[in-house]
């Protein structure tokens with residue numbers, strides 16, 4: 001059983017209408033393979049790269065509508081949930097769970113009331129940035145002039161309102177300056193939904209040891225990312241083993257209670273040995289080879305994420 005904090009399958013649905021089928025498709029995530037992989041909860045991102053889309057808000061609303069349609073179509077097998085209570089209830093009924101998120105808070109276009117509307121539409125997590133500057137702040141970057149920039153004034157308002165609503169603040173993609181602003185100002189624990197260790201793979205999308213420790217100290221979690229460029233840019237083989245080294249390293253920095261999963265399925269392509277959500281067993285086997293106990297593997301699979309979601313969602 002596992003919880004995955006990030007996939008981009010909805011983005012695939014926008015690109016390829018013919019394959020818009022959550023029960024069965026040729027992408028990396030569908031209900032059939034979630035069942036096969038024994039998923040407890042899959043988070044689905046409404047990925048709106050706001051700097052590249054004229055009206056990101058409309059685009060995001062279309063994505064939500066697609067998921068609502070899919071939920072109706074497969075209502076006996078799948079539900080969109082907003083709490084862990086619903087997750088466990090559906091699990092008992094042998095149904096698959098999905099939770100809606102927004103990737104790139106730029107779709108707010110500086111309008112705080114849109115956050116409340118997204119909440120009503122059952123969005124329960126927002127990744128503040130993607131890879132472009134938006135109304136909230138600045139993205140991860142190799143340019144220190146950008147990387148050190150903090151949140152914009154509107155960004156602070158967004159974090160505060162998300163805390164009030166019980167919407168999860170996601171710092172993946174954010175500039176380092178923005179990360180520290182969120183850590184300092186968020187009243188609730190925050191997470192990095194799909195990021196790895198910068199110590200092991202020097203990419204600005206990854207987290208420094210200080211960030212890993214800060215997340216741990218604030219009750220946060222980190223979803224490890226399956227993208228090969230965030231695991232090891234030089235490797236063509238053995239990426240799964242290398243991914244477990246990221247897990248070992250971040251555990252050593254922040255403790256086992258910090259580690260969760262954020263596969264990034266359908267947002268990535270590459271040579272990692274796990275091509276889709278039906279084959280997560282390969283990761284559990286790799287963790288056993290690395291010496292992780294069954295109790296620790298369960299924490300990584302779902303217990304840490306479940307604890308976090310239970311705490312932050314209202």
Ligand SMILES: [Zn+2]
Nearest residue numbers: 103173194267
């Ligand atoms: Zn992303």
